[in-house]
Amino acid sequence: MSLPIYFAGCSNPGSEKEPEKEAVHEKSDIVTLTPEQHKLSEITLGDIELKELSGTTKVNGMLDLPPQSLVSISTPLEGIVKSTDMLQGKRVTKGALVAVMQNPEFIQMQQDYLDYKSQLQFLKQELDRQEELAKENVNSKKALQKARSEYQSVNARLLGQRSKLSLLNISFPALEKGQIQKTFNLYAPMSGYVTQVNTNIGAFASTTDVLFKIADTEHLHAELTVFEKDVPKLKLGQKVRFVLANEEKERIATVYLIGREISKERTVQIHCHLDREDTQLLPGMYLKAYVESGMNKVEALPDAAIVEFEGKKFVFIDQPALKDSKDYRYRMMEVKTGVAENGYTQVSFAEPISEAKVVVKGAYDLLSKVKNTGEEGEGH
Template sequence: MNIIYKASMLFLAVTLFTACGDKAKESEPAKEETSAAPQSDIVEITAQQFKSAAIELGSIESKALSGTTKVNGILDVPPQNLVSISTPFGGFVKSTSLLQGMKVSKGQLVAMMQNPDYIQPQQDYIDLKSQLNYLKQDYDRQVQLSKENINALKTLQKSKAEYESVRARVAGLRSKLQLMNVNIGSLEAGNIQNAIPLYSPINGYVTQVNTNIGAFVNAEDVLFKIADTGNLHAELTVFEKDVPKLQIGQKVRFTLANESKERTATVALIGREISAERTVQIHCKLDKEDRTLLPGMYLKALVESGSSQVPSVVSKAIVEFEGSKYLFIEDDKTKDAKNDGGTHFKMVNVKTGVSELNFTELIFDEGTEYQSWKVVTNGAYDLLSKMKNSGEEE
């Protein structure tokens, strides 16, 4: 009986405790649910905040982001715009002032070469030149005597042969000395050079310096490389399966590895040989020359195939928040209504499509007048942060 009584009392106590707990919960005021979501879709910033956040405005552009071919490549120069400078005859580097990156002009002195061996061909030229003058006079005399039937024909023929032989040797030496950049006029006046100059054959920039003063270089050694960067082209590598999509004149959009700026080019040549890697090289002429670019720069490109244009915006203009994507656009109506001197931006929910080469497709409902929007293309996440902070304070 005591056991039944104790069990009944324990059950009654538990029931009373549970009931009191429920009443306590009912008596507590309901806590408001908090959310990090902004309370408004409008954010206002001052002129100083605009500047410190580096806000930049742009527009929604039409671009071909579908039906394009993604390729990689490098910037290169045509063979006629890339020069390797060597000495025609081995020698020591007497002087040079070239440094990598220096600008040089066509005909500019780039180095002086020195070698005792440069003296001998100049001496031979002067010696043969003197013999040639004598033989020319002798030959002219024999021709005159032959006309008067005074000398034998054999004598005339021998004089002519000697004259022609020396004349050929003088012409050969002249050509050799011209390759050495020896001043022939000065040499014929008796001035022998112990050093020869090297000149730049093009305008351009020094891309390689492979020597120094006092170094001995052979004729096959490359001392300097000079590139005319005004005629750079994009050399792209295209896989075999994408070759049928290519045509001369197609537009190419590309970005360099060290920048986000988009540049354009036009397909000029399509290779006719497939490499061992099953790729084809295509050459594209840059639509706008930029002499600050350098050969060998890596790039990523899109070759447009003439597909329809879609509205797109710079990818960094799009911010993500709580699973949705937004743009910030300048809101002139709020600015005019408040008339407080600040800049107002409205956060607009958007749908996106393909993303290629730093641009993202935007998908709008029919009738959306996005053409006049001034979109924040830089600093959008700063605006989102300020909007969230303002929402939490409220």
């Protein structure tokens, strides 16, 4: 490779000869920076990585929650919100109080329960008496049937009222002691984060209103949208590499379910489980993903490490400093590029470079120095 780059200063004819030590020229593919220039360039070194860039399917998607990890809280009995301290983003644990409700009907329900319970005690005594009389053939069968019917009817009402009050989280031991509650409480059915608050103190809430939503973000999954033509490439257990819209780091998931219905847009939904859970992630985050359909790994570098010069692709390799010099040296090497995905590009070198460090940040600054030096060389 030959580049028109010169790093030694040009001298005019007739000028005094420079000392031989300073007249030594660097190779045309070596870029030298002084410590000051190096600091301004903010150069970062990295390694050539092995990446699965071939045999992949590029898809889009978003983080989502399975139905069992998202709960909507409504009131089983309409009423007024007396108090709540729920805020979006608040962490709640299972069984935590989310709201206190009030409704005069709730008081009447408790009174009805106590009334049914009292009636049932009387009817049970009457039923026992009629059964004793029937054994002695003193009463008629009609009287016994009537006593049994009345007992069963009130018992059914009592059980029904008990079920209704159970939905309102009533304390039956306290109620049966005559302690009637004026309000009823709503509790969190699971632990998670509050994602929606649709009410406020003093607001009326019907049984169809969703007052709060709680999401358990410990089990988020990646929901991918795959075009019909790419579905045959997908299999259960395949690895998925994805990057969130607000991040640069790569995450890994595994294909868990493949949808069996094609949408109007000719796409299929793919359900993936995250290999590493992260409670800081939120449902609804958009992502770009690559589904691995092959296991061949290739040498790759971040896109920022590769520059283009005179129609060819190059990278800069860190070089040892010269003896008694504090300057930084980088060798400009031509590379062949291949598949480019997710911020990385496949590279191959004409010659082995062992475990040399590559400039992964600041390569364009080095290229600028190459261009400027080349222009100076042509000008002389």
